[in-house]
Amino acid sequence: MSYKILHATAECVPFAKVGGLADVVGALTEKMTDHGLDCRTVLPYYGQINDNFKTEKLSTFSVLLKDQYYDTVLHRCIEGGLKGTYYFIEHPFFNDQTDIYWDAARNGISDVERFVLFSKAVMEIFTILDWWPDVIHCHDWHTAIIPELIDIYSLGEPNYPNIKTVLTIHNLAAQGKTGHEVLHYAGMSAGSTPSIWEDFIDDDKINLFKLGILSADKITTVSPTYAKEVLSAPLGMGLESYLSRRKKDLQGIINGLDTDLYDPATDKKIAYQFDINMPAVGKAANKIVLQEKFGLAVNDKLPVLGLVTRIVEQKGLDIIIPQLSKILSLPLQFVILGTGQPVYEQELKKAATKFDNLGVIIDFDDQLARQIFAGSDLFLVPSRFEPCGLTQMIAMRYSSLPLVRSTGGLKDTVLDHETGFVFKEYTGISLFNKIAEAVKIYNNKPALWQAMLMKAARQDWSWDKSIDRFINIYEKLTR
Numbered sequence: 001m002s003y004k005i006l007h008a009t010a011e012c013v014p015f016a017k018v019g020g021l022a023d024v025v026g027a028l029t030e031k032m033t034d035h036g037l038d039c040r041t042v043l044p045y046y047g048q049i050n051d052n053f054k055t056e057k058l059s060t061f062s063v064l065l066k067d068q069y070y071d072t073v074l075h076r077c078i079e080g081g082l083k084g085t086y087y088f089i090e091h092p093f094f095n096d097q098t099d100i101y102w103d104a105a106r107n108g109i110s111d112v113e114r115f116v117l118f119s120k121a122v123m124e125i126f127t128i129l130d131w132w133p134d135v136i137h138c139h140d141w142h143t144a145i146i147p148e149l150i151d152i153y154s155l156g157e158p159n160y161p162n163i164k165t166v167l168t169i170h171n172l173a174a175q176g177k178t179g180h181e182v183l184h185y186a187g188m189s190a191g192s193t194p195s196i197w198e199d200f201i202d203d204d205k206i207n208l209f210k211l212g213i214l215s216a217d218k219i220t221t222v223s224p225t226y227a228k229e230v231l232s233a234p235l236g237m238g239l240e241s242y243l244s245r246r247k248k249d250l251q252g253i254i255n256g257l258d259t260d261l262y263d264p265a266t267d268k269k270i271a272y273q274f275d276i277n278m279p280a281v282g283k284a285a286n287k288i289v290l291q292e293k294f295g296l297a298v299n300d301k302l303p304v305l306g307l308v309t310r311i312v313e314q315k316g317l318d319i320i321i322p323q324l325s326k327i328l329s330l331p332l333q334f335v336i337l338g339t340g341q342p343v344y345e346q347e348l349k350k351a352a353t354k355f356d357n358l359g360v361i362i363d364f365d366d367q368l369a370r371q372i373f374a375g376s377d378l379f380l381v382p383s384r385f386e387p388c389g390l391t392q393m394i395a396m397r398y399s400s401l402p403l404v405r406s407t408g409g410l411k412d413t414v415l416d417h418e419t420g421f422v423f424k425e426y427t428g429i430s431l432f433n434k435i436a437e438a439v440k441i442y443n444n445k446p447a448l449w450q451a452m453l454m455k456a457a458r459q460d461w462s463w464d465k466s467i468d469r470f471i472n473i474y475e476k477l478t479r
């Protein structure tokens with residue numbers, strides 16, 4: 001059966017991206033379309049979409065918020081060459097040309113108000129399109145209020161009760177927690193549904209992610225290990241008891257990788273393309289390009305350790321920085337690319353002037369990121385927590401061995417001494433010991449290193465299996 005699926009999201013490639021959420025929703029839309037589903041995706045009409053993509057206006061409609069009607073416009077993407085159907089909802093809350101998220105409120109409007117408006121607007125598009133999805137698939141806190149809205153709309157409209165909901169948790173760290181005034185704003189009251197009442201009496205606050213967790217028909221996380229980790233503190237981030245209660249409806253489904261987009265044999269953004277079955281010559285040539293780019297000595301003996309990341313605590317910067325001088329005393333070179341918290345950026349830049357085997361570029365640069373995957377020998381992902389993570393999979397595909405902490409999707413995708421290196425405790429010393437261990441193997445056991453590279457690169461990260469699991473969920477929900 002061909003299901004009608006609507007993904008409701010704050011981010012989706014190629015239109016709007018801050019993090020991995022965008023890659024995943026973009027890939028889900030494409031791959032589900034390939035699998036024959038009627039898969040459509042709706043996101044806000046950010047200023048940058050207006051500038052860069054061809055769209056067509058479908059209808060103007062209003063959304064009721066706080067006893068006031070807000071005019072919004074529904075657009076459809078008509079840009080060629082894309083798989084799937086994309087809709088955009090326009091409102092001045094999203095006109096900003098650069099920032100997808102506002103973080104701090106502007107003119108009294110916060111991200112919570114922006115995404116509640118968006119979620120309520122989503123409720124209105126089915127009548128306009130005369131298209132009622134079987135399942136609305138929500139992603140992260142931004143659209144987590146939708147299952148609750150479906151319950152409320154179901155009281156008055158015969159089509160809504162047939163819509164099922166899936167909520168995918170990409171990261172529990174941001175939850176959309178806010179004052180209870182948001183209920184009035186959203187046209188709800190504390191007593192509208194049992195879940196809202198429960199959320200309300202807890203602490204007089206409203207937590208949009210919690211509402212979604214309480215009321216979605218199914219919940220998924222982006223890896224099996226993360227699905228277990230969120231059932232207790234600290235990774236449940238305060239929502240562990242609610243997630244535990246929904247345990248039988250919670251499933252971890254590992255993200256795939258777009259293996260066409262990330263293929264070292266065809267990737268035009270890297271200096272030298274190479275076949276994963278014979279990586280040696282291509283890797284060596286890419287390594288020279290990388291060393292030159294970062295102003296490091298061109299040296300084919302030293303392993304190059306790469307790090308491409310948002311420069312924030314979650315990603316392990318607080319354990320890397322204090323260990324830098326020890327790490328750099330090993331026979332290796334270290335290249336770092338990313339942007340993030342200014343304190344960490346400063347520390348890294350300072351260190352780069354001190355150590356000549358360290359190169360740091362503070363930037364968001366997809367091409368250079370790919371050159372790091374292609375030119376490095378080891379790739380570092382030492383996250384404190386990582387719901388899934390994408391870079392470790394890309395690194396393996398580009399014949400760079402990931403060195404990761406044993407958490408979330410990292411634990412599910414990298415096997416110690418088989419496809420990479422895995423350390424357990426989130427401490428600088430266990431990070432350092434693992435790097436030292438890897439460097440020793442690089443120097444003393446080249447045959448083992450080559451065998452690991454082959455095993456790592458030949459794994460199948462394609463989306464097919466995960467899409468089948470989602471279809472299975474849709475099937476059970478709509479039976």
Ligand code: GLC
Pocket residue numbers: 019020021024170171222255386387388389390409
């Ligand atoms: C979030 C998570 C990351 C995951 C991504 C896509 O960014 O932090 O681990 O890979 O979402 O699901």
